[in-house]
Amino acid sequence: MLEQIPSSFKECKQVRFEEDRQGFAYVHLVHSSGVSEAKIYLFGGNIVSWKVDGAEVLAMRGDFDLLSMDGTKPISGGVPHCFPQFGPGEMQQHGFARNMMWTVCDAKDTCKTRGDAPSVTIKLLPTEYSREMWNHKFEVLYKVTLMEADLHTSLLVINQQASEEFAFSTALHSYFAVSNIANVEIEGLGREGQKYLDKVEDAKNPPEKLAEDGALGLTSFTDRVYLDAPPELRVVDTEQGSALKISSTNWPEAVVWNPFQEKMNSETFICVENAVVQQPVTLLPGQSWRAEMSLTRGKL
Numbered sequence: 001m002l003e004q005i006p007s008s009f010k011e012c013k014q015v016r017f018e019e020d021r022q023g024f025a026y027v028h029l030v031h032s033s034g035v036s037e038a039k040i041y042l043f044g045g046n047i048v049s050w051k052v053d054g055a056e057v058l059a060m061r062g063d064f065d066l067l068s069m070d071g072t073k074p075i076s077g078g079v080p081h082c083f084p085q086f087g088p089g090e091m092q093q094h095g096f097a098r099n100m101m102w103t104v105c106d107a108k109d110t111c112k113t114r115g116d117a118p119s120v121t122i123k124l125l126p127t128e129y130s131r132e133m134w135n136h137k138f139e140v141l142y143k144v145t146l147m148e149a150d151l152h153t154s155l156l157v158i159n160q161q162a163s164e165e166f167a168f169s170t171a172l173h174s175y176f177a178v179s180n181i182a183n184v185e186i187e188g189l190g191r192e193g194q195k196y197l198d199k200v201e202d203a204k205n206p207p208e209k210l211a212e213d214g215a216l217g218l219t220s221f222t223d224r225v226y227l228d229a230p231p232e233l234r235v236v237d238t239e240q241g242s243a244l245k246i247s248s249t250n251w252p253e254a255v256v257w258n259p260f261q262e263k264m265n266s267e268t269f270i271c272v273e274n275a276v277v278q279q280p281v282t283l284l285p286g287q288s289w290r291a292e293m294s295l296t297r298g299k300l
């Protein structure tokens, strides 16, 4: 699949184009300090790995094996896209972006000019497959930038239609690696009076509930959409002694999901997803929407 990548992009040392043993192409960002690296699969436009000081920050779900995937199912782990629909609805669960091939549209310039912050921009355009579910002309651009201890993402959705608007919901369905779910708290969610939709009770029509006070810890199957999420969250792991900061712009909600299921190895990850769910984004012809999310790995 590497032949899809323009040869002018192949010169960068910090932005490498590689292929796994099944032939799936990925972009390998390597920080010049040697401290961090990230891998972004073109299948699903998914950041499957981000390592800082050799430690993996992201997680793969136990019921999914990246090394034996065949492209028939989305990658369950890393940072999958939910687009143009979050969750169940008129089209398949979480839309189609996570099932499709994205293409590289910028890399060379950024890696040459940005030095210590290699980045890549990948793009998703409609195909026959997507049009069957959502017959709209759109362009999605996703830029991933690697810094020494931070990973930055910028998602841009453009309505390319001449006269029709469209509406979408979306999320970055991040899976974070944890020592054990019992050792984890999410700071920024769970303050008294904060509203959330409880998808455990009803995934299609979740009732709205009010949080009790305190940082959020998970003790059983949890599937919640926190409304009006603050622009900064922290996933604190007391055993690892780590705190992962999630900073966001224009992502109004945060989904917290853990199925508490052994076959998914769910004690080893937590999903904290930046999302737009309750109020879909409507774009008029020519309009665009951008949202940013940064992850910073730090110590407690």
Ligand SMILES: O=P(O)(O)OC[C@H]1O[C@@H](O)[C@H](O)[C@@H](O)[C@@H]1O
Residues within 6 Å of the ligand: 076, 087, 093, 094, 173, 199, 203, 223, 224, 255, 257, 273
């Ligand atoms: O198994 P999937 O399709 O990747 O979805 C996993 C979970 O993703 C979460 O975002 C949803 O809130 C859950 O309801 C869902 O079960």
